[in-house]
Amino acid sequence: QVFTFNTVEIKVQPSVKVKNGAPLSIICHADISKSADFQLKNNFTIFKDRKLVFMAVSDTGDARYEIPGAKSSDTGDYECTVRADKKTKSSDPVHVWVTGMTKPKLTANRNGALEGDTVELRCELPEEQPPLYFCFRKIKTNSAPKETCVSEPYSNFSVLEFSVEEGDNILQFDCFGRRNVKLEWENSVHSNKTLVTVKEPFTKPTLTTMPSNNITEGDQIQFECSTAVVQLRGLEIILQKNRTILNSVKGMKVLKYSSVATLEDSGEYLCKVEQGRTSKSTKVNVVVSELFPKPTLVASLTELDENKELTLNCSINGFRRANFSIIRKNPTGDIPLRNSETLTVRVNVNDTGFYTCKAEVKRIVKESKPVRINVYAPVSKPTLSVAGGLPEVVLGKPLQLICHSVMGTPPKTFTFYKGNEAKKTVINDTYATFLDENIRLNDKTGYKCDARNNHSSGMRTSDVLNVTVIVPVRDVSLGSVPSGEVEDGSETTFLCSVEEGSWPILFRFFKKTDPDVLVHEKKEHADKVMWHRKTMKRQDAGTYYCTASNQANVVVRSHPITVSVILAAWKKGVIVGFVLLVIAGAGALALWWFLQKKKKTKGPSMEMSGSALAANLTNEKLTRQPSDGEYYSGSGYIEDSENHMKSTDESKGPDLESAEVEYTEVEVSALDPHR
Numbered sequence: 001q002v003f004t005f006n007t008v009e010i011k012v013q014p015s016v017k018v019k020n021g022a023p024l025s026i027i028c029h030a031d032i033s034k035s036a037d038f039q040l041k042n043n044f045t046i047f048k049d050r051k052l053v054f055m056a057v058s059d060t061g062d063a064r065y066e067i068p069g070a071k072s073s074d075t076g077d078y079e080c081t082v083r084a085d086k087k088t089k090s091s092d093p094v095h096v097w098v099t100g101m102t103k104p105k106l107t108a109n110r111n112g113a114l115e116g117d118t119v120e121l122r123c124e125l126p127e128e129q130p131p132l133y134f135c136f137r138k139i140k141t142n143s144a145p146k147e148t149c150v151s152e153p154y155s156n157f158s159v160l161e162f163s164v165e166e167g168d169n170i171l172q173f174d175c176f177g178r179r180n181v182k183l184e185w186e187n188s189v190h191s192n193k194t195l196v197t198v199k200e201p202f203t204k205p206t207l208t209t210m211p212s213n214n215i216t217e218g219d220q221i222q223f224e225c226s227t228a229v230v231q232l233r234g235l236e237i238i239l240q241k242n243r244t245i246l247n248s249v250k251g252m253k254v255l256k257y258s259s260v261a262t263l264e265d266s267g268e269y270l271c272k273v274e275q276g277r278t279s280k281s282t283k284v285n286v287v288v289s290e291l292f293p294k295p296t297l298v299a300s301l302t303e304l305d306e307n308k309e310l311t312l313n314c315s316i317n318g319f320r321r322a323n324f325s326i327i328r329k330n331p332t333g334d335i336p337l338r339n340s341e342t343l344t345v346r347v348n349v350n351d352t353g354f355y356t357c358k359a360e361v362k363r364i365v366k367e368s369k370p371v372r373i374n375v376y377a378p379v380s381k382p383t384l385s386v387a388g389g390l391p392e393v394v395l396g397k398p399l400q401l402i403c404h405s406v407m408g409t410p411p412k413t414f415t416f417y418k419g420n421e422a423k424k425t426v427i428n429d430t431y432a433t434f435l436d437e438n439i440r441l442n443d444k445t446g447y448k449c450d451a452r453n454n455h456s457s458g459m460r461t462s463d464v465l466n467v468t469v470i471v472p473v474r475d476v477s478l479g480s481v482p483s484g485e486v487e488d489g490s491e492t493t494f495l496c497s498v499e500e501g502s503w504p505i506l507f508r509f510f511k512k513t514d515p516d517v518l519v520h521e522k523k524e525h526a527d528k529v530m531w532h533r534k535t536m537k538r539q540d541a542g543t544y545y546c547t548a549s550n551q552a553n554v555v556v557r558s559h560p561i562t563v564s565v566i567l568a569a570w571k572k573g574v575i576v577g578f579v580l581l582v583i584a585g586a587g588a589l590a591l592w593w594f595l596q597k598k599k600k601t602k603g604p605s606m607e608m609s610g611s612a613l614a615a616n617l618t619n620e621k622l623t624r625q626p627s628d629g630e631y632y633s634g635s636g637y638i639e640d641s642e643n644h645m646k647s648t649d650e651s652k653g654p655d656l657e658s659a660e661v662e663y664t665e666v667e668v669s670a671l672d673p674h675r
Contacts, residue, residue, distance in 0.1 A: 002035035005089040008082050010046075012096055018070050020100035026054070026065040028080035028091065043083045049076040070098040073129040075181060097181060101188035102127045104134070106175045108194045113164045114201045114230075116278030123175035123191060124157040133178035134158035139193075140171060149178075164198050166280055171196040202229035205237065207271040207282045215261050217291035218362035222258040225271035225282070229253060238272045241265075260363055261288045292319045295359040297326070297368040303454050304347065306377050312343045314357030314368065322359040329354040329370060347375045349409055376455040379408030384449050384462040392468040393439055394552040399467060403449035404431040405460070412453045419445030441469055468502075472552035475499030478509075478545055478561055485564045486536045488571070494520075496546035496558065497528035505529075505550050512543040512560060519544075541565040 011027040018024055028044050044063035046054035054065035067074055077093040102125060109120040123134045131153040138146040150158045162173070172195055177188040205227040215221055223246075229235055237255040238248040246269075247257040259265070266288045272281040293316060300311040314324045324341040327334045330353070337343055337355075345351070354370040386393070387400035403414045414432035416424045426432035434449075446466045452459030480486075481493045496507045507529040509520040520531045533540070545560040 001038050003040060003084070003087075004033050005082065005084075005087060006031040006033055008080065008089045008091040010078050010080055010091050010094040012078070012094060016094060017097045017099060020072055020098055020102065021069045022098075024067040024070040024074065024096070024098070026067070026078050026096070028063045028065075028082065030061045030082040030089070032061055032084075040084055044080060045083075046078065046080045048074075048078050071127050072098050072101045072179070072186075073127065074098045095182070099186065101125065101177050101179065101186060103189050104175055104177050104191040106173065106191040106194055108173060108196060111195065112197045112199070114199050114278070115164055115166050115168065116201065116276040117164045118161045119164060119171075119173070119196055120159060120161050121173055121175070121194070122157060122159050123177070125177045125188065126156060128156050128177060128179070130154050130156055131179070132156060132158075134160075134175055135178060136160050136162070136173065136175045137190075138162055138171060138173060140168065163277065164196075166278060168198045171198060199230075201231075201275050201278055202227050202235065202273055202280070204280045205271045205273045205282045207239075207269065207284045209269075209284060209286060214289070215286065216289045217262055217364045219261045219288075220258060221261045221265065221286070221288075222256065223269065223271075224254065224256050225273075226254040227273045227280075229275070235273065235275045238274070239269065240272070241267055241269050262364060263288055263290050291364055292316055292322065292359070292361050292366070294366045295322070295324065295357050295368045297355060297357040297371050299355070299371050299373060302372060303374045303376065305456055306348045306375050307346060308375075310345055310347045310351075310373065312355060312357070312371075314341045314359070316359055319361075322361050324357060324359055326355065326357045329356060347373070349375050349377045351375050352409070374409070374454065376409040376453055377407065378455040378457040379405045379412055379451045379453055379460055381405070381460045382414070382449055382451040382462040384447060384465045386465075386467065387433070391465060392470055392551065394470045394472060394554075395439060395441055396472070397439065399436040399439055401434045401436070401447055401449070401465070402431055403434070403451065403462065405451040406430070408451070408453050409455070410453065412451050413459075414449055414451050416447070416449045418447055439469060441471060443467075443469055470551045471500055471502045472554045473498050473501035473505060473548045473550055473556045476546065476548045476556045476558040478558040480544070480561060480563060484562070485566050488538060488565050489535055492533045492536050492563065494531040494533065494544065494546070495528060496531070496548065498548045498556070499527075501527070501548065502550050502552070505548050508547045510545055510547070512545065536563075536565050538565050 008028070008030050011029055013025040013027065014022075026046055028046055030042060030044075032040065032042075034040070039059050042058050042061065042063075044054075044056045044058060045052065046063070046065050054063075056063040063080070075096060075098045077095050079091050079093040081088060081090045105124045105126070107122045107124075110117075113119055121136055123136060125132060125134075131151070132155075133149055133151055134157075135147055135149040136158075138148075140146075148160060150160060152158045162171075164171070172193050174190050174193045176190045179186055205225050207223065207225045209215075210222045210224070211219070223239060225237055225239055227235075227237070232251050232253070235252070236248060236250045237252065239246045239255055239257050247255060249255045255271070266286060268283055268285050270281055270283050272279060295314050295316045298313045298315070301308070304310060312326055314326055316322055323339070325339045326337045326341075326343045328337055329335075337345075341357070352373060352375045354372055356370045357368045359366055359368075382403050382405040384401060384403050385391075387402055393399040401416065403416065405412055405414075410429035411427050412429065414426045414428065415422055416426075416432075416434040418436065423436070424434050426434075432449075436447075446464035448462050448464050450459045450461040476496065476498050479495045481495070486492050494509060496509065498505060503525040504523050505525075505527070506523045507521065508518060509531055510516045511519050522529050522531070541564050543560045543562050546558045547555050548558075549555040
């Protein structure tokens with residue numbers, strides 16, 4: 001019994017897209033090939049969105065999953081698996097879409113409410129599966145519905161609260177559901193409508209003024225705000241003007257407020273009634289006529305010298321029946337000077353400030369605009385100084401000057417001069433600064449400044465300040481005499497010089513070691529300095545350099561030089577003499593040794609007899625080396641040789657006279673005196 005699965009597939013009847021409530025059949029079909037006609041049990045399993053929804057066992061190749069009335073929750077991906085005798089095969093998924101959602105059901109927790117209350121609504125889709133969207137609509141008469149949507153990923157219902165606002169009389173609510181299928185939105189039909197009746201907790205307030213018109217400054221004005229209310233609990237009435245609360249009451253139906261009318265009381269007034277979440281308001285506009293204009297303060301002078309006379313006069317244009325007072329303004333409080341329309345006083349610098357005057361008619365007080373009075377003391381003679389302290393500046397660096405005047409009323413005007421040319425003008429209280437960035441070496445002109453203010457005495461000028469221009473050190477060089485090599489024990493002079501630089505200059509000599517060692521320093525009012533080293537020793541050999549600096553505080557270093565210390569001439573002569581003496585002694589010793597060797601060589605040769613010696617003597621070298629043990633000592637050897645030579649000469653005659661004696665030359669090299 002051999003079989004095999006050819007294909008397994010899902011079939012949908014009547015189609016993969018059906019309407020809500022229509023019958024739906026999901027068929028799992030297996031195409032099987034057999035080797036013979038035998039009975040085979042097939043186990044069918046149908047899944048929706050990978051969840052088991054149907055199982056069946058059949059000896060045929062089909063299994064049917066019947067849905068009498070399809071719902072939107074039946075939408076999904078269907079697939080089936082067939083298993084027979086240890087063999088299994090699955091189909092490809094097929095998407096089934098049940099279009100149309102069921103009608104949602106809407107309920108409200110109340111059918112009547114007051115303004116400011118809330119209504120709780122519940123929209124439900126019991127036959128649908130999440131995730132779902134629920135949209136609630138608030139419908140008012142003669143206005144567009146207000147829609148609010150809520151996402152519910154895990155439930156098939158949603159609850160939402162709506163506030164009942166002022167002006168809501170009869171409200172209707174409904175809802176509908178929404179879902180997303182394969183990136184397409186599908187909406188349900190709208191639910192049933194729920195009706196809610198709204199009642200007012202209190203009426204819109206009424207705001208009145210007394211008198212209602214022709215209000216003039218000084219009149220008594222009264223405001224009254226009232227409302228009709230269902231219950232007083234939680235009720236509050238507020239009266240305000242331009243966001244400023246004037247009065248308020250709680251638990252009362254009426255609010256009253258009165259004041260003396262001023263010109264500033266003109267404007268819009270608001271009466272607001274609040275209870276819970278409900279708020280209602282009424283506005284009224286009030287116009288107050290002017291009783292008299294503001295007074296005007298006139299000063300005889302607004303800027304004057306100290307000890308001068310000042311007159312202040314307060315008046316109202318076209319109006320004389322008023323109580324006047326002249327006041328000086330002060331941060332800690334106004335200072336009354338005189339209850340009169342005129343004030344005359346001799347001033348000093350402490351009287352500088354703002355002055356006003358007040359006028360009062362029928363309990364209405366008005367104040368004039370302030371007038372600024374400036375009293376000036378003359379400036380003192382200014383002092384001009386350099387910001388760094390000393391009257392000097394480095395060439396190429398900016399020069400900052402300070403002009404300071406201790407006395408005098410600010411503001412003061414300072415002017416800086418370089419020579420007779422004005423460079424800068426500054427207005428400040430006590431001092432001013434000037435930066436000169438154009439410093440040249442040949443600047444010979446001095447600086448000065450003047451100060452002045454509004455005092456009639458005019459300006460004061462400082463003394464002339466002369467500033468020294470310091471030239472930084474440049475191009476430092478070092479030399480020595482003698483240069484390069486110096487005899488041990490002799491005198492050496494080092495010369496350190498600069499190409500340019502203001503005096504005095506500090507010269508320093510260093511020997512390069514690890515670290516470098518300062519060997520000499522000197523401050524000179526010159527461009528160079530010499531350092532005499534009286535006795536140079538071998539340990540003084542090495543590399544030297546020098547540095548130079550002045551008040552510019554810039555240290556410049558020279559190139560290094562190398563000094564070698566060699567032996568003195570007299571020491572060389574001693575060494576050479578000693579070496580020559582040693583050479584002479586060695587030469588004498590060598591000559592003596594040579595003569596001794598010659599004697600030893602001739603002795604045995606003379607003692608030979610006959611003509612054989614004479615015949616061989618001409619060819620035999622007298623310098624052959626004697627064998628060991630053939631040395632003879634002292635003069636005995638010489639005497640015997642002489643006697644033997646004489647006898648030999650007499651017997652041999654001319655043959656021996658023709659024999660030549662050979663000599664050996666010895667070279668002795670001179671010793672190196674340095675080694």
